[in-house]
Amino acid sequence: MSRVLAAALERLLPDLRGFARSITTNSSDSExxxxxxxxxxxxxxxxxxxxEALRRWMFRVIRNLAIDELRKLRVRREYSAAQVRLHHDGPPCTDVARDVLVRMVFDALPPATREVLFLVDVAGLRYAEAAEVMDVPEGTVMSRLSRARKAMRDRIEERPDGQVRKTTR
Structure with a gap:
């Protein structure tokens, strides 16, 4: 075991945990x-x-391991997805409430959608780097990211009665 590799992995742990949490169903699976x-x-x-090269490589390893685990769970029929839905009635959100809402909506998205959002918007990877991690063309990353961002906006703007609030953005 290389001490240099171990030290680099230790520095990367917060990013690795965050990425794993974004593509798995719970924190236990991500750990x-x-x-x-x-x-x-x-x-x-x-x-x-x-x-940086190690970071991208580790994202790829984590992605592949997560996919393998998902396949195992599906084969065993033990996988059950829980949708979290936040109904918002009342005054406009405070910053803290908005952050909680965004996190809840993010967690309710499908794993593939969370993956692209995490890699580009949270981890700060460029499209080409995210494409390498996800093993897809760069254009696919851009289109998935566009759909993922739209899904986030739509879910955040939904009202309990099913109507969508008008925004000025």
């Missing part, structure tokens, strides 16, 4: 995926050098 990914990286002789 398991991150642990498995770090373990594989430490055993690998092919881990890239440099924090």
């Amino acid at each position: 398991d995926v991150v642990q498995d990914a770090v373990e594989r990286a430490l055993r690998s002789h092919a881990a890239p050098e440099g924090d």
Whole structure:
């Protein structure tokens, strides 16, 4: 085990945990995926050098592990998705309430939608880097991101009665 690799992985842990949480159904699954990914990286002789290259590589490993886990759960028929819906009646949201609303809406999105939003909007990857992590063309990232952002806006703007609030943005 390289001390340099271990130190780099330690620096990347917050990003890795955040990404894993964005594409898994709960924090326990995300911690398991991150642990498995770090373990594989430490055993690998092919881990890239440099924090940015390692970061993208680890995102890819985490993505693949998460997909594998999802497939296992589907095969076993143990997977059950829970939709969280926030009904908002009352005065405009405070900043804290808006942050909670955004997080709840984000968590209610499908994993593939959360993945692209996390990689570009939260982790700050460029389209090309996100495309590499997701193993899709750059244009696919851009179109998925556009649809994901629209889905977020639509869900945030929904009212309990099904009507959509008009916005000036």
